[in-house]
Amino acid sequence: DAKTTQPPSMDCAEGRAANLPCNHSTISGNEYVYWYRQIHSQGPQYIIHGLKNNETNEMASLIITEDRKSSTLILPHATLRDTAVYYCIVRVAGGTSYGKLTFGQGTILTVHP
Amino acid sequence: SQTIHQWPATLVQPVGSPLSLECTVEGTSNPNLYWYRQAAGRGLQLLFYSVGIGQISSEVPQNLSASRPQDRQFILSSKKLLLSDSGFYLCAWSRTRVTGELFFGEGSRLTVL
Numbered sequence: 001d002a003k004t005t006q007p008p009s010m011d012c013a014e015g016r017a018a019n020l021p022c023n024h025s026t027i028s029g030n031e032y033v034y035w036y037r038q039i040h041s042q043g044p045q046y047i048i049h050g051l052k053n054n055e056t057n058e059m060a061s062l063i064i065t066e067d068r069k070s071s072t073l074i075l076p077h078a079t080l081r082d083t084a085v086y087y088c089i090v091r092v093a094g095g096t097s098y099g100k101l102t103f104g105q106g107t108i109l110t111v112h113p
Numbered sequence: 114s115q116t117i118h119q120w121p122a123t124l125v126q127p128v129g130s131p132l133s134l135e136c137t138v139e140g141t142s143n144p145n146l147y148w149y150r151q152a153a154g155r156g157l158q159l160l161f162y163s164v165g166i167g168q169i170s171s172e173v174p175q176n177l178s179a180s181r182p183q184d185r186q187f188i189l190s191s192k193k194l195l196l197s198d199s200g201f202y203l204c205a206w207s208r209t210r211v212t213g214e215l216f217f218g219e220g221s222r223l224t225v226l
Contacts, residue, residue: 036215041201043203043218043219046214046215089213100162101159101213103157104156
């Protein structure tokens with residue numbers, strides 16, 4: 001799986017958009033970008049994933065650059081409950097990797113009032 | 114909708130005692146099942162995964178074992194706990210062919226004294 005690089009921490013004001021960057025310059029053509037988050041003392045939560053087109057769901061939007069070497073997770077209106085560690089993971093969507101997700105250090109997002 | 118439950122939520126055990134953590138999934142059939150561990154201040158490590166009843170694959174050699182006696186039941190066990198077995202244990206499931214999208218349980222925090 002391709003390696004990812006994320007800033008160790010970010011701050012965001014409540015109600016504002018949180019934009020979390022991720023670099024994955026060695027991504028392969030069949031690898032997707034996945035985002036998870038982990039709120040303190042809870043299990044990780046799947047947020048969104050994409051291959052090359054921008055994606056949006058009820059939680060967030062994912063913007064992937066045209067060369068696919070970086071992406072940005074956007075929480076459009078951050079709330080205090082969005083304070084968590086956010087993980088960017090690059091891997092194939094299926095195949096024999098069988099759910100082996102390599103969680104790096106992630107970005108600690110702190111949403112403040 | 115699908116749900117995943119694991120228990121107990123918290124466990125304090127002496128060194129050398131046995132361990133049994135249980136995980137069940139509802140609302141889906143033939144899921145892939147996983148056990149992850151998160152040691153204090155460290156990332157998540159995949160311990161075991163299962164693609165069907167009685168089929169267990171181990172990712173790392175260790176003092177633990179896993180079993181899948183029923184389609185939606187996954188059990189993590191140890192005959193004799195070590196201090197190094199302390200950590201936050203997470204059960205997760207994925208759809209059969211969509212192995213990048215994992216859904217995690219609430220976690221079980223094990224402290225071995």
